[in-house]
Amino acid sequence: MIYRENGQFKTSYAADQQIFPIAQDRWAVLAIVAFAFVGIPFLVDEYLFRAILIPFLILALAALGVNLLVGYCGQITLGAGAFMAVGAYAAYNFLIRIDGMPMLAAILLGGFVAAVVGIVFGIPSLRVRGLYLAMATLAAQFFWDWAFLRISWFTNNAPSGSVSVSNLELLGWSIDAPIEKYLFCLGLLALFALLAKNMTRSAMGRQWMAIRDMDVAAEVIGIRPMFAKLSAFAVSSFYLGVAGALWGFVHLGSWEPAAFSIDRSFQLLFMVIIGGMGSIMGSFFGAAFIVVLPIFLNQFLPWLGGLVGLHISTAGVSHAEFMIFGALIVFFLIVEPHGIARLWSTGKEKLRLWPFPH
Amino acid sequence: MREIGDVILDLRGISLSFGGVKALTDISFDVREHEVRAIIGPNGAGKSSMLNVINGVYRPQQGEVILRGDHFKRMDPYRAAKAGIARTFQSLALFKGMSVIDNIMTGRNLKMKANLFQQAVWWGMAAREELAHRAKVEEIIDFLEIQHIRKTPVGRLPYGLQKRVDLGRALAMEPQILLLDEPMAGMNVEEKQDMSRFILDVNDQFGTTIVLIEHDMGVVMDLSDRVVVLDYGRKIGDGSPDEVRTNPEVIKAYLGASH
Ligand SMILES: Nc1ncnc2c1ncn2[C@@H]1O[C@H](COP(=O)(O)OP(=O)(O)OP(=O)(O)O)[C@@H](O)[C@H]1O
Ligand SMILES: [Mg+2]
Numbered sequence: 001m002i003y004r005e006n007g008q009f010k011t012s013y014a015a016d017q018q019i020f021p022i023a024q025d026r027w028a029v030l031a032i033v034a035f036a037f038v039g040i041p042f043l044v045d046e047y048l049f050r051a052i053l054i055p056f057l058i059l060a061l062a063a064l065g066v067n068l069l070v071g072y073c074g075q076i077t078l079g080a081g082a083f084m085a086v087g088a089y090a091a092y093n094f095l096i097r098i099d100g101m102p103m104l105a106a107i108l109l110g111g112f113v114a115a116v117v118g119i120v121f122g123i124p125s126l127r128v129r130g131l132y133l134a135m136a137t138l139a140a141q142f143f144w145d146w147a148f149l150r151i152s153w154f155t156n157n158a159p160s161g162s163v164s165v166s167n168l169e170l171l172g173w174s175i176d177a178p179i180e181k182y183l184f185c186l187g188l189l190a191l192f193a194l195l196a197k198n199m200t201r202s203a204m205g206r207q208w209m210a211i212r213d214m215d216v217a218a219e220v221i222g223i224r225p226m227f228a229k230l231s232a233f234a235v236s237s238f239y240l241g242v243a244g245a246l247w248g249f250v251h252l253g254s255w256e257p258a259a260f261s262i263d264r265s266f267q268l269l270f271m272v273i274i275g276g277m278g279s280i281m282g283s284f285f286g287a288a289f290i291v292v293l294p295i296f297l298n299q300f301l302p303w304l305g306g307l308v309g310l311h312i313s314t315a316g317v318s319h320a321e322f323m324i325f326g327a328l329i330v331f332f333l334i335v336e337p338h339g340i341a342r343l344w345s346t347g348k349e350k351l352r353l354w355p356f357p358h
Numbered sequence: 359m360r361e362i363g364d365v366i367l368d369l370r371g372i373s374l375s376f377g378g379v380k381a382l383t384d385i386s387f388d389v390r391e392h393e394v395r396a397i398i399g400p401n402g403a404g405k406s407s408m409l410n411v412i413n414g415v416y417r418p419q420q421g422e423v424i425l426r427g428d429h430f431k432r433m434d435p436y437r438a439a440k441a442g443i444a445r446t447f448q449s450l451a452l453f454k455g456m457s458v459i460d461n462i463m464t465g466r467n468l469k470m471k472a473n474l475f476q477q478a479v480w481w482g483m484a485a486r487e488e489l490a491h492r493a494k495v496e497e498i499i500d501f502l503e504i505q506h507i508r509k510t511p512v513g514r515l516p517y518g519l520q521k522r523v524d525l526g527r528a529l530a531m532e533p534q535i536l537l538l539d540e541p542m543a544g545m546n547v548e549e550k551q552d553m554s555r556f557i558l559d560v561n562d563q564f565g566t567t568i569v570l571i572e573h574d575m576g577v578v579m580d581l582s583d584r585v586v587v588l589d590y591g592r593k594i595g596d597g598s599p600d601e602v603r604t605n606p607e608v609i610k611a612y613l614g615a616s617h
Contacts, residue, residue, distance in 0.1 A: 013492045195478040202477040202484055203470045206456070210464050213453035220413060221531060222439030222468040231474065278455060 019197055036186055041179050049178035052291060057185040058246045060287035063271040064196055064280065065239025070269070071277035072200055073232035074212025075125050079137035080240055081264035082121075082144040085257060087114040087241025088248035089154050092163055096156060103168050103175075107245040114241025115234040122233030126226055141262050148257040164254030181250050188246070192239060197280050199235065208232050209278070270325060273332050276341025285340040294321050360565050362583065363391030367535060367567070372411055372421035374404075374591075381407040382418065383591045389535070394561055394568045396578045398602075399588035400611060405571045406448055408588070409537045412569070413438035413445055439468060444533035446524040448540045448571070454513040458523050461512055462498055465530030466491045498526050502556060518549040525556065535567045536560065542574060550574065554581060579603070587611070 020026040044053065066080050091110025095101050124136035148154055148161045155161045168175040168184075175184050199205050207228045210218035215225060248255045267290060275286020297317055305312035312320075332339050367389040374382040382404045389395045397405045410416040412423060414433030423430045425441055444465075453461050470491060472484035480488075499508055502522050507515060512523055521541060528536060538557065542550045554577060560566050572578050578585060578599065585602045587595035589611040595602045602608055 013489055013496070017488060017492065198480040199474065199478050202480065202488060203467055203472065204474055204477050206460055206464045207467060209456055209460075210453050213455050214451045216415065217447065217451035217453070217527075218464075219435040220415065220439065220445055221465050221527065222436055223464075224436055235474075 017201070019201070033190060037183070041183065046178050049182050052295065053182055054178065054185055054251050056287055056291045057182070057189050058243050058251055059268070059271065059291060060284050061185075061189050061192060061246070062240050062243035062268050063275065063283040063287045064193060065236045065243060066268045067272045067275075067277065067279070067283045068196060068200070068208070068239065069232050069236035070272055071279065071282070072205060072212065073208035073229060073236075075122070075229060075232060076130065076134045077137040077236075078134050078262070078265050078269070079121060079140035079144075080268040081260040081262060082141040083114045083118055083237040083240035084244025084247060084264065085144050085148055085260035086117045086237075087111055087244035088255065088260065089148055089163075090114065090241070091245035091249065092165060093154070093156070095165065102170070103249065104170055107242055107249065110245040111238040111242035114244065115238040118233040118237025118240075119230050122230050122237075125229045125233065138262075141265055145257055145261060160256060162254065162256035163248075165249045166253065168249060175250070185246055185250060188242070192242070193280060193284075196239070200280065204231065212278075270329055272339075273329055273337075274339055276339030277337060279338065279341035281344070282339050282341030285344070289340065290325075293324070294318075297321055297324070360392045360562055362393045365389070366391040366426055367412070367569075368424040369408075369412070370422050370424065372408070372418045372423075374407055374411060374416055374418040380591050382411070382588075385421070385588070385591075385593050387586045387593065387596055389567060389569055390583075391567055392561070392565050393583040394557070394570060394581050396570045396572060396582035396585045396599075397588065398572065398575075398578055398585060402590075403588040404591040405588055406539055407591075409445060409539055409569065409571065412537060413443050439531065442531075442534035443537065444528035444531040444535070445537035446521070446528050446539060446541055448543065450517070450520050450524065452512045452520055452524055452527070455511065457511055458499070458504060458508050458515075458526075459492075459495060461523055462495045462526045462530045463491060465527040466494065468531065495530060498529050501529075501559075502526050503552075518545050521545070521553070522556075525553075529560065532564075533566060535569065538568060538570045538572075540571050540573065542572060542577060550577065557581060 015021070018026070020029060040053070062080065062084060065083075066077065069075050069077055087107075087110040089110075090113035091106045094106040094109045095103065121137065121140040125133050128136065152158070155163050168181075170184065173180070175181055200208075207218070207223050208231075210221075210223055211225055211228045218228070219225060244260060247259065252259060271286030271290050272283065273286070274289055275284065276282025297320060298314075301317050301320055302312045336342055365388045369388065370386050372382050372385045373380070385404075385408065397408060399405055407416060411418050412433070414430075414435045414437065417432055423433050425433075425443075430437070453464060456464070470487050472482075472487050476482055476484035496508075499505055502525065504519065504522055504526070507519060512520055515523065525538075525541060541557065542553050545553065557568060557570070558581065561568050570578070570582060572581075582599060584597060585595070585599055586593060587602055587605070587608050594611055595605045595608040597605070
């Protein structure tokens, strides 16, 4: 009886078009965001920042990018890692080749380069879909893996593409402590999540979803598939490019192409499937789940084994991790394609009626 | 009151085939402004193919579409939409994952001009447009009497209501020509009456020209000003409902086909 919209009558379409039309949702999200900015920094130690929170923030941004393309526009991609790599290496080149290039500008420019590359590799989507499109994007992945390993100009002649960035600075604020890195990533994620939400609730997002749901009908009402699909590739790749640059600059500091391999592409796709396709919130759920699960299993499985007198090795834990992911993905694909986000909203619907069963 | 005007849409010598299957053979007919023009014929006669030619989903091998005097050898869906042609679908073609409001809002996309950056920051023109078009969409929702389901994802709606939303999405384009492909198929009597009323109101209040495919002869005779009859991709009759009804070839085609 606490969570409900009774008595909250909308007197204008503007009020009804808000991101969170229900007041309780609005307050809850504001509280979470505020807590993330001012609460967590006081509560968390360095290890947690490094091992969980920073990777979570960056991967959530990347998952958001994948979700815009896969979940909202219905175009499959296995090349997400490649677009992260393009963003990271492009940002690196802007930073080292142009004197006085601010770090944030380099990261955003990396995103723009990734967007352009995304448009080029999105062109096959105008002709093919499903499995064939997956193959085409996989080709992008292999091409960029190869390019950053072999074309030395991209990596400033570094052997095997391993490069590094140091002394991150934003308008005189030097970002080196984990807490500063965390706040920097959090700020960018909050901003880009808001922009993504706005895109998906306006004309562009409706065009993407129309193409996803029924492309012939979309064309007949004047949506041009080329424009809709390539814009989705561009925006998605921009997000991935920025996330890639952050992963390299902020999280790793020094990296090589393997940081953005096919494994990364699959990991991001799994986040979107588990978290919820076509849901901004789902991207966060998925990223949190995939970042936290291995760490949780690492602690939990050996403890569980200990209870029954069994020794579980590290290898055993990582096998278990694969099996659990596999099972979850099959479960979500078959039973709940809208992922954790849908389970969450069904739960809320129940709560809205509680304590009455109907 | 509406008054039937000049020819707005003229189809000349349209032939369309898929591989060896001839869907349409040398079909010519015209549609006058503000009229309700029906296309009837047995299953597989080529009626839906005809609509698909008009709005450019199919490209005929021969013939041309003349729209307000402009000749189109090859129409395409985007140009047809810009030129004010909207349509509904025989088999449902709604955007399943979206709510009723969003489905109908999508029909306004050609009228929305804000660019992606304005939309991303939800500021200025983008925000104003969302509001203005939302108001228009609400008018359509009121007109079709579907206020109670406006937020429901369309995939969850019963068939009859989905058909209404399909009409709503087409109306959101404020079309001059509206192509309706069996809007009442699979409906009960009451739903058919509602749908007939909506079609007549659209034609009457907004002066929209309507091309209607329908199997129910009673509905066709009630609604339409003129009727084209197709059979095996050929035109076998054309005229007022009464002329068509007494045309021996039409009678033969309908008796021959199992109906
Ligand atoms: N995309 C297509 N590819 C191949 N053949 C097609 C296609 N569309 C239509 N046809 C064929 O063209 C012929 C006419 O089909 P159409 O759908 O236009 O008939 P219809 O009059 O609308 O029939 P119904 O009353 O069953 O809707 C049929 O033989 C059909 O099989
Ligand atoms: Mg048909």
